Amino acid sequence: MSTSPSRPEAERTDGAPVRIGALVPLTRPGWAEAGRHLLAGLELGAAEVNEAGGIAGWPLELVVRDxxxxxxxxxxAVDELAALGVAALVGEYHSVVARTVAARADALGLPFLCSxxxxxxxxDRPTDRVARLAPAQSHGWRIYAxxxxxxxxxxxxxxxxPSVYWASGTRVxxxxxxxxxxxxxxxxxxxxAPAALNDALLDSGATALLLLVGHPEPAVPIVRSVRRDxxxxxxxxxAPAGQPEFAEWRAxxxxxxxAVPFLRYLPQRLGPLGTRVATALRERLTEAPSFVAFEGYDTVTVLAEALRSPGGLDWEHVAVEGTRGPIRFSRVPGVGVRQWVWPPVQIADRDPANPDDFRVLHSG
Known part of the structure; x- marks a missing residue:
């Protein structure tokens, strides 16, 4: 089903770009490091789309909001971007924020591709205007379990x-x-407090502790306290939510x-496209790209293809080769948006012998 009545170039004035609203957490209390990686992927994707001729000849322009x-x-930000006439929205890392964005975008009739x-x-209800690249929480966290x-x-x-996201993960x-x-x-x-948490852990008889908390606070003090007890x-x-993926965790x-296992959405081995994009992302970030950077790149690749669809933006018929495998969208029970089924899922950790390196412990 098409989510837009016309192709984007039909509404362009001479030389005007196809504007895309990009929503990313770039400052605290947002997870700014994840936002920086997401934005790097979005920007690289947009640059390559434009190098290849844009959207039917029209340049793609990201309008970024923190x-x-x-x-x-x-x-x-969604209201502002809609007033600016963006063709679609992309991005966001935090689930509670993405949920708000999806609801507002749907109410405004604005397509949103969640990265x-x-x-x-x-x-809250099924919609054809919203699609998502990241796997549903229930899928990834079951693999973690x-x-x-x-x-x-x-x-x-x-x-x-307390959080809708953490409560949902606990339930899964x-x-x-x-x-x-x-x-x-x-x-x-x-x-x-960390010391009291240690006592509670000892009393619980648990052999594993999962951190369903913010980063760096209180995740970092909890890990330090547990490791030194x-x-x-x-x-x-x-840390199923992926905190150890980023350099700040290591620092x-x-x-x-x-040796803190976390979820990330990468294949065992990148193909030629993924390898090339990884090199370009490393140059932009001056560090190894996280899976979030690849999500950003794939988002723009998918959206550009969707915008080229005759008759308007159409998730259902999108089929592209992403950095992590072929991307198509389907309906999934319990998920009200078009969903990539499924991105590759890994459980990895930082190698105790060299915490700058990662080990893949499990794949799903």
Whole structure:
């Protein structure tokens, strides 16, 4: 189904670009490092689209707005971008913000391609205007739960903060673990100081602790405290939301941040396109690109193809080769938006022998 009544070039004036609103967290309390990687991918994708002739000859222009992980700020940005006449919206990393963006974009009739947010219920009702590249949370976190079970963990603690996203992740884990003999113990990361959390972990009998909390606070102090408590030697610390992927984690925690398994959305091996894009992203970022940077690049590649569709932007018939594999969109039960089914999923960690390197522990 088409989400726009006409092709973008039909509404262009002479020389006017096809403007795309890009929503990214670039300042605190947003996860600014993830936002920087996402933006680098979006910008590289836009540059390459323009080098290849743009959208039917019209240049693509990103109009960037910082959401700072604030839903109200994001809503205001969507309204501003709509008033500027953007053809579509892309981006966002934080699930709660992406959910707000999706609802507002849908209400305004503005297409939105979500790059990185994973919350299953991205919209309250099914819509053809919104599509997503990142996997639904239930998909990735079930794979993470299987990894824990395969590693012999049956009693698992989660240190969580109040959030729709963290609550959803806890529910996914509990529902997937229980039929397989796993038990989830919930600890309130906001109420418990790190030392008190250590005591609660010891009392719980858990063999693994999952961090369902913000980064760097309180994730970094919790990891430091657990690693330095001899009573908790051997406890697995995990971060399914992906905090250890980024350089800031390594800089803040050093060796304490190694061997913390996390989810990322990369294949075992990049193909020729992914390898070329990885090199270009590294030059832009001056560091190794995260999976979020690849999500940004793939977002623009997909959107450019969708905008070229005869009769208007059409997710259903998009088929492109992305950096991480072929991308097509489908309907998934429980997910009200068009969804790439599925991006590759890895569980990786930083190698204790060299925390600058990653190990792939499990794939799904």
């Amino acid at each position: 959401t700072a992980a604030d839903p109200q700020r994001a809503t205001a 990185s947010a994973v919350l299953d219920a991205l919209t 299987d990894f824990l079970l395969d590693a012999g963990h049956r009693r698992i603690a989660v240190a969580a903060e 884990l509990r529902e997937h673990l229980a039929p397989r003999g796993g038990t989830l113990v919930e600890l309130d990361a906001r109420a418990l 001899p009573r908790l030697a051997g406890l697995l610390v995990g 803040l925690l050093g060796e304490d941040g190694a």
